[in-house]
Amino acid sequence: MVEVTELSATRQRGAMPLRGRSYMAFALTPAPPIADWLGELDAWLRGASGFFAGRPVVLDLSAVTLTSSAIAHLISELGTRGIRIMGLEGVAAEKLGPALPPLVSGGRAAPVEAFSSRQPASPPPARDREPTSLLVDTPVRSGQSIFFPDGDVTVLGSVGSGAEVVAGGSIHIYGTLRGRAMAGTSGRRSARIFCTRLEAELLAIDGYYRTAEDLDAKLLSKPIQAWLAGETLNISEID
Amino acid sequence: MGKVIVVTSGKGGVGKTTSTAALGAALARTGQNVVVVDFDVGLRNLDLVMGAERRVVFDLINVVQGVAKLPQALIRDKRLETLYLLPASQTRDKDALTEEGIAQVIGDLRSRFDWVICDSPAGIERGATLAMRFADEAIIVANPEVSSVRDSDRIIGLLDSKTVKAERGERMAKHLLIARFDPARAARGEMLSVEDVLEILSIPLLGVIPESEEVLRASNLGAPITICGQQSAPAHAYMDAARRLAGEEIEMMIPTEKKGLLTKLFGRRAA
Numbered sequence: 001m002v003e004v005t006e007l008s009a010t011r012q013r014g015a016m017p018l019r020g021r022s023y024m025a026f027a028l029t030p031a032p033p034i035a036d037w038l039g040e041l042d043a044w045l046r047g048a049s050g051f052f053a054g055r056p057v058v059l060d061l062s063a064v065t066l067t068s069s070a071i072a073h074l075i076s077e078l079g080t081r082g083i084r085i086m087g088l089e090g091v092a093a094e095k096l097g098p099a100l101p102p103l104v105s106g107g108r109a110a111p112v113e114a115f116s117s118r119q120p121a122s123p124p125p126a127r128d129r130e131p132t133s134l135l136v137d138t139p140v141r142s143g144q145s146i147f148f149p150d151g152d153v154t155v156l157g158s159v160g161s162g163a164e165v166v167a168g169g170s171i172h173i174y175g176t177l178r179g180r181a182m183a184g185t186s187g188r189r190s191a192r193i194f195c196t197r198l199e200a201e202l203l204a205i206d207g208y209y210r211t212a213e214d215l216d217a218k219l220l221s222k223p224i225q226a227w228l229a230g231e232t233l234n235i236s237e238i239d
Numbered sequence: 240m241g242k243v244i245v246v247t248s249g250k251g252g253v254g255k256t257t258s259t260a261a262l263g264a265a266l267a268r269t270g271q272n273v274v275v276v277d278f279d280v281g282l283r284n285l286d287l288v289m290g291a292e293r294r295v296v297f298d299l300i301n302v303v304q305g306v307a308k309l310p311q312a313l314i315r316d317k318r319l320e321t322l323y324l325l326p327a328s329q330t331r332d333k334d335a336l337t338e339e340g341i342a343q344v345i346g347d348l349r350s351r352f353d354w355v356i357c358d359s360p361a362g363i364e365r366g367a368t369l370a371m372r373f374a375d376e377a378i379i380v381a382n383p384e385v386s387s388v389r390d391s392d393r394i395i396g397l398l399d400s401k402t403v404k405a406e407r408g409e410r411m412a413k414h415l416l417i418a419r420f421d422p423a424r425a426a427r428g429e430m431l432s433v434e435d436v437l438e439i440l441s442i443p444l445l446g447v448i449p450e451s452e453e454v455l456r457a458s459n460l461g462a463p464i465t466i467c468g469q470q471s472a473p474a475h476a477y478m479d480a481a482r483r484l485a486g487e488e489i490e491m492m493i494p495t496e497k498k499g500l501l502t503k504l505f506g507r508r509a510a
Contacts, residue, residue: 139441141396142389143363158441160392161385178439 021185021207024149025056025086027107030074031063038077045081052083058104062090068097075100132169140165140179149186161201167191180204184228193226194238208233241272243345243355244484245374247398249390251361253382254418254448257458258477259358260288262378264463265481267322271353274313277327278370279360280336286326289316290461300328303340309347318466323352333366345373363393368401375404376412378445378484382419383431388439391415395442414445416480421450422494433493446480448473449494 030037045051059075066074075085087104088096096103132151139157140146145164146153152169163179165171168186173195184191184206191205198219202211205228219235226235246259256279263275277285280300286292291314297307302325309325316322325348328335348355359370371377377398381391395413404411417436424430431439433447448454453471457464464474465481472494479489 138399141399142392144396158439160396160439161389162393163396176438 023056024147025058025107026052027058027060027089028078028083029060029063032065034064034066034070034074041081052081056086057083058087058089058107059085059101060089066091066095068095068100071095071100134167136165139175142179159195161199170194182209183226189228191228194224196223197221198224198235203233203235205233210235241349241352241355243349243357243373243375244378245357245359245371245376246378246380247359247367247371247394248361248380248387249363249367249394250382250387253380253387254454255361255380256284256288256358257454257464258378258380258416258418258448259285259356260463261465261474261477262481262484263354263356264316264319264322265465265478266354266356266485267316267319268465268478269481269485270321272321272323272351273354273356274323274325274348274352276325276348276355276357278336278357278366280327280366281329281332282360283327283329285358286314286324287461288458289314289324289463291316291324291326292461295326298326298328299344300331300335302344303336309344309351318462333360333364333369336366336369338369338372341369342373363397367394368397371398371402373403374398374411376414378414378416379440379442380416380418381436381440383417383421383425383433383436385431388431388436391440395440413442414484415440415442416445416448418448419450420447420494426495444491445483446476447491447493448476448480 061071071088071091078085085101087101089104089107091103093103134146134148134151134153136146136153136155137157140155140159140163142160142162145166147166149168151167152172153165153167154172155165156174158175159165159173159177159179159181161178164182165173165180166182166185169183169188170191171181171183171193173181176197176199177195178199178201180202181193181195181200182204183193187206189206193203193205198215199221200212200215202209203226205226208228208231210233215235219237223238224235225238226233246255248255259275263273267273275285275289276299277283279285286295294314297312299312301307302309302312312325314324314326316324345355357370357374360366379391379394381387398411398413399405402411415437417433420433421430425432437444449472451471451473453468454464454473457467460467464471465477468474476492479492482489
């Protein structure tokens with residue numbers, strides 16, 4: 001499991017803002033000999049068919065030495081198993097032709113549980129929907145990060161200075177927000193942030209952010225909500 | 240079976256070692272068997288604060304590596320016969336500690352003593368995580384300063400995730416000890432108030448130790464304040480904290496300025 005972080009850039013000419021995003025992806029690391037590794041993968045997939053369906057996967061080739069055509073072959077082999085490769089890692093850039101996925105770098109290890117629990121390995125019964133919210137019933141301490149790209153996050157307790165909550169949907173904090181809250185990270189502009197007491201270091205919705213310095217002092221220590229209107233991040237007190 | 244307590248803080252210089260020595264001595268004065276363990280390998284201090292620096296032969300690393308047996312490394316206090324010190328090594332570094340070795344030593348200490356009090360090094364690296372790894376309960380030492388409080392918050396998060404107890408799905412009991420509390424500065428709003436610290440960290444309060452030159456003097460004399468300055472305000476605060484740790488219910492005394500600024504002290508926000 002890696003987190004792929006891309007750099008952000010803003011093009012000066014024309015009005016095309018480019019925003020950087022961090023995404024979670026699985027990392028597959030083939031080990032030589034490749035045939036045996038594919039065999040192991042097949043054995044594992046038999047118990048978890050469809051596990052990789054529709055999921056982003058990065059192929060880490062640092063443990064093997066493959067030619068360009070061998071890489072293409074490996075990718076097509078994985079394709080027949082329902083594994084789509086979004087990027088390659090640990091391989092020289094020269095080996096990558098236009099037909100191969102792009103090279104990614106700067107991946108950081110991330111816990112696999114939160115990500116994989118989203119979708120059970122076997123297809124769920126039709127009635128069960130994927131969870132669209134996450135409830136955290138303990139304080140989020142400094143240095144901890146809650147990452148939930150699939151929907152809303154509710155925290156019963158405070159979010160400490162130096163802690164962060166990242167949600168694809170809205171963020172609800174029943175306590176003091178002293179750290180960072182980033183809502184709507186998957187491009188959901190309608191996402192909002194609510195907290196019962198604002199002391200935040202940073203608020204962001206869909207990439208538009210305000211740091212503590214930009215917050216209206218009148219709102220500090222107040223219950224607030226934050227939402228996006230156009231390109232402005234608005235914050236107002238909740239009565 | 241004894242109770243293993245880690246004294247930790249994240250930030251350095253907040254009073255972990257002083258508090259370890261003072262609480263250890265306070266518990267030992269009630270006749271219980273206490274060992275204070277210095278986990279600050281490479282930067283040991285507890286031997287100095289305990290006044291045992293000239294009697295160190297073997298240390299924690301020697302025991303972990305099997306060079307010495309545990310009883311050989313334990314130093315009995317000259318003033319309290321139920322108080323012992325297991326010193327750290329000054330010449331080695333924290334990489335010499337292994338998890339298996341620490342587990343063994345802690346298990347051994349647990350069977351010999353009523354209280355095993357581990358003085359954690361500052362930081363969140365290997366030394367600090369190993370010191371908390373096998374603890375039953377934790378004392379978080381914080382000063383009423385924003386930097387110290389945020390580091391304490393970080394440490395509480397680690398206590399809830401990186402300890403054996405947390406990995407078993409159990410809850411580690413945590414106690415907050417606010418040290419170096421200056422009532423005059425708190426009253427002027429130059430320090431966080433006790434309420435602010437409690438609000439941020441939301442763990443139970445074990446005690447509030449007033450800032451005092453007598454603590455410094457005791458450390459320099461090589462004696463825990465609960466031995467050499469028993470009548471001082473910090474010694475009283477540590478004695479009360481030790482009794483609370485042992486399960487007694489004692490009214491919490493928040494140090495105030497002599498003029499009785501209690502009302503000013505409460506409900507006040509510091510920057």
